[in-house]
Amino acid sequence: MRIIKRIGLGLVAIVVLAVVVLYAGSEWTLRRGYDVALTPVAVPHDAASIAEGARLAKITGCRDCHGANGGGAVLLKDPMLGTIASPPFSQVAARYSDAELLRAIRHGVRRDGSALFIMPTDAHTYLADDDAARIIAWIRSLKAQPTDSRETMRLGPLGRGLVLAGKVRPSVQIPEVSAHTRPADVGKYFVDISCAACHKMYEPSPAHHGNQIVPALAPIAAAYDPAAFRTLLRTGVGASKRDLGLMRMVAVAGMHALTDEEIAAIQAYLTAEAAKVPAQ
Ligand code: HEC
Numbered sequence: 001m002r003i004i005k006r007i008g009l010g011l012v013a014i015v016v017l018a019v020v021v022l023y024a025g026s027e028w029t030l031r032r033g034y035d036v037a038l039t040p041v042a043v044p045h046d047a048a049s050i051a052e053g054a055r056l057a058k059i060t061g062c063r064d065c066h067g068a069n070g071g072g073a074v075l076l077k078d079p080m081l082g083t084i085a086s087p088p089f090s091q092v093a094a095r096y097s098d099a100e101l102l103r104a105i106r107h108g109v110r111r112d113g114s115a116l117f118i119m120p121t122d123a124h125t126y127l128a129d130d131d132a133a134r135i136i137a138w139i140r141s142l143k144a145q146p147t148d149s150r151e152t153m154r155l156g157p158l159g160r161g162l163v164l165a166g167k168v169r170p171s172v173q174i175p176e177v178s179a180h181t182r183p184a185d186v187g188k189y190f191v192d193i194s195c196a197a198c199h200k201m202y203e204p205s206p207a208h209h210g211n212q213i214v215p216a217l218a219p220i221a222a223a224y225d226p227a228a229f230r231t232l233l234r235t236g237v238g239a240s241k242r243d244l245g246l247m248r249m250v251a252v253a254g255m256h257a258l259t260d261e262e263i264a265a266i267q268a269y270l271t272a273e274a275a276k277v278p279a280q
């Protein structure tokens with residue numbers, strides 16, 4: 001009897017220790033501070049800039065994850081993984097300065113210096129100063145709505161385990177790679193700030209959400225007929241007409257805002273890149 005009790009106590013101690021390690025270890029990653037300097041940004045206030053910011057917020061996926069009108073959204077709710085929620089932009093704007101918003105968008109650093117998670121900063125870090133400023137102008141134009149999400153990020157035990165194991169990484173990007181103004185070659189630029197959030201150029205990768213495989217972008221885009229490529233980005237319906245899942249969703253939620261010229265530039269850039277792939 002006594003032995004069984006002792007084994008039981010031992011097991012309880014092991015479980016308690018595991019919980020402490022899981023909690024403390026993940027908390028260290030979640031709270032760790034990053035030293036990324038704030039850079040001043042001139043945010044425009046005119047209607048055309050705000051409208052362009054609203055369009056860019058579609059193309060770069062902000063309105064996919066933060067709600068079509070920027071009211072925030074719950075991306076995932078699971079007792080083990082936790083709640084993955086994007087905050088309403090009006091709430092964020094009230095707390096953040098323009099420079100802090102710029103740093104959060106391009107470098108994935110929260111106002112207090114800790115890391116943001118889930119944000120696709122590997123793509124957004126390429127946003128030029130002028131375009132990032134337009135997105136910030138749009139964010140500043142939004143008013144709080146009764147329909148805004150009230151959920152906040154809260155990781156469950158499995159979510160913390162994934163952070164501890166490095167499977168879910170902080171969205172922090174340290175080096176400064178952005179240009180001052182939108183470059184002349186918008187093809188490469190739009191691929192960098194948008195498509196690269198999911199696609200690799202030459203090799204397939206598993207999708208962030210679910211287990212869909214994301215095809216290597218350069219060869220598949222080069223093989224597309226230009227009109228069919230436009231239809232794909234506008235409607236999410238590809239040449240094969242089968243359901244493209246996540247690709248359909250991002251096209252419907254955001255890529256449709258690309259102009260014909262931008263789509264042609266994207267394809268021209270990708271076709272040139274595909275020609276560079278060394279023969280296997
Ligand atoms: C793949 C989904 C996704 C996309 C795309 C996305 N976000 Fe986020 N964003 C999130 C999530 C989730 C959080 C909360 C992260 C956290 O608390 O760790 C967040 C947090 C933020 C924050 C910090 C808010 C705070 O409370 O500290 C800002 C600012 C922000 N996002 C702006 C943007 C902008 C602007 C864009 C587009 C250029 C964008 N996001 C695109 C999911 C996304």
Ligand code: HEC
Pocket residue numbers: 190191194195196197198199207212213214215217220221224232233238239240243244245246247250255266
């Ligand atoms: C949020 C993730 C995401 C983003 C952003 C994204 N894609 Fe995709 N894309 C996917 C996924 C997933 C597939 C695979 C769909 C399938 O095969 O079921 C795909 C497939 C494709 C295909 C192949 C379609 C076919 O007929 O099989 C092309 C071409 C493509 N994407 C182009 C683009 C371009 C260009 C951009 C940027 C303007 C872009 N994608 C942005 C996730 C994304």
